[in-house]
Amino acid sequence: MAKEKLKRIDGCEDIRSALLPHCRLREGQIWQDTVRGHRIACLDATDKDAIAELMAAEKSSLAVQDPPYNLVVANTNSVNLGQTSVKDYLEWSRKWVGATCNVLKNDASLYVWLGADQKAGFQPLADIMVMMREFTELKTRSFITMRNQRGYGTQKNWMAVRQELLYYVKGQPTFNVEAEYTDIPKILRGYYKEVNGQMTENSERSKSKNIRAGNVWVDIQQVFYRMEENVPGCYAQKPLKATERIVSASSGCDDLVVDFFAHSGTTLLACERLGRRCFTSDVDPVFAEISIRRLERYRQTGKTGWQFNSPFPEVDVGWDQESRSGTGRVQNATPASDNLFDYLPARR
Numbered sequence: 001m002a003k004e005k006l007k008r009i010d011g012c013e014d015i016r017s018a019l020l021p022h023c024r025l026r027e028g029q030i031w032q033d034t035v036r037g038h039r040i041a042c043l044d045a046t047d048k049d050a051i052a053e054l055m056a057a058e059k060s061s062l063a064v065q066d067p068p069y070n071l072v073v074a075n076t077n078s079v080n081l082g083q084t085s086v087k088d089y090l091e092w093s094r095k096w097v098g099a100t101c102n103v104l105k106n107d108a109s110l111y112v113w114l115g116a117d118q119k120a121g122f123q124p125l126a127d128i129m130v131m132m133r134e135f136t137e138l139k140t141r142s143f144i145t146m147r148n149q150r151g152y153g154t155q156k157n158w159m160a161v162r163q164e165l166l167y168y169v170k171g172q173p174t175f176n177v178e179a180e181y182t183d184i185p186k187i188l189r190g191y192y193k194e195v196n197g198q199m200t201e202n203s204e205r206s207k208s209k210n211i212r213a214g215n216v217w218v219d220i221q222q223v224f225y226r227m228e229e230n231v232p233g234c235y236a237q238k239p240l241k242a243t244e245r246i247v248s249a250s251s252g253c254d255d256l257v258v259d260f261f262a263h264s265g266t267t268l269l270a271c272e273r274l275g276r277r278c279f280t281s282d283v284d285p286v287f288a289e290i291s292i293r294r295l296e297r298y299r300q301t302g303k304t305g306w307q308f309n310s311p312f313p314e315v316d317v318g319w320d321q322e323s324r325s326g327t328g329r330v331q332n333a334t335p336a337s338d339n340l341f342d343y344l345p346a347r348r
């Protein structure tokens with residue numbers, strides 16, 4: 001049976017140290033793409049000077065940010081590390097949101113992926129939503145929920161399958177509504193209205209035969225190890241389809257898009273495929289390297305990921321053992337070790 005060969009990198013110090021010598025970037029370094037002008041860096045998103053260096057005075061039309069969520073899931077496949085306090089998490093978040101605002105154009109969009117701990121007052125989602133009001137240049141536009149196929153929970157609660165996405169705008173950026181249409185055909189008829197003296201039915205009046213995603217996205221497959229786009233070792237990879245929806249809706253051709261929590265490089269790949277430029281970074285050199293490799297692999301093979309094969313084929317770290325149990329990708333909803341202690345900003 002096919003298996004994913006690489007364990008979660010974040011929770012496996014022996015694997016991280018085996019991979020590190022194969023990574024091109026060290027903290028503070030920036031890789032410049034000579035083909036399309038993307039930049040991939042190993043930087044701390046809260047370090048505004050480092051981010052300014054990455055931007056080199058350019059401004060962005062769109063930021064797609066997917067920070068660690070300060071959540072822990074009691075899951076056998078998880079590395080259970082502690083969470084930081086909500087207060088510390090908010091203080092940390094203020095810094096990366098501030099650094100992001102600094103690099104946005106006057107008319108720009110900001111999307112933030114987040115999670116809510118249903119056993120702890122729905123932190124950090126609730127707290128972040130309130131904290132974001134301090135950034136008065138940002139206006140709230142939508143609160144999107146993406147439905148994951150697989151969830152977590154007990155038999156005594158509703159299965160947790162939601163993934164939250166906050167959408168803010170600065171100024172008046174364009175919104176390409178065509179990007180909102182799903183592949184799902186309209187099947188319900190109704191909503192009659194008189195047009196030019198004729199009674200018309202909803203589907204006759206509408207622009208598309210498919211339904212709009214709206215702010216509850218149910219049409220996106222959660223990434224798992226049998227999908228081509230899967231990047232082994234990345235526990236919190238977002239689906240390319242969701243990211244491409246955001247990039248298509250809120251940026252135009254050749255626009256500059258930023259993502260300071262690159263991980264598997266999904267925003268970068270979406271930008272490459274859609275003809276945008278992307279400046280992206282991760283505090284962890286292994287994830288910065290994976291992002292570079294994912295771009296290179298796409299250009300060489302047209303493949304969007306490695307499915308269940310390792311992105312570091314040159315490193316042998318005993319990947320014969322099964323790396324992911326049936327519950328593995330559950331952390332995508334609320335990553336167990338996706339907390340601040342994992343990624344304390346290293347010194348530049």
Ligand SMILES: C[S@@+](CC[C@H](N)C(=O)[O-])C[C@H]1O[C@@H](n2cnc3c(N)ncnc32)[C@H](O)[C@@H]1O
Binds near residue numbers: 236238261263267281
């Ligand atoms: C939830 S993942 C992002 C997933 C990404 N959207 C994808 O599709 O692959 C969060 C990432 O943020 C990185 N990270 C954590 N703290 C950071 C910081 N202070 N600065 C930059 N990156 C950070 C982690 O290493 C991790 O790769």
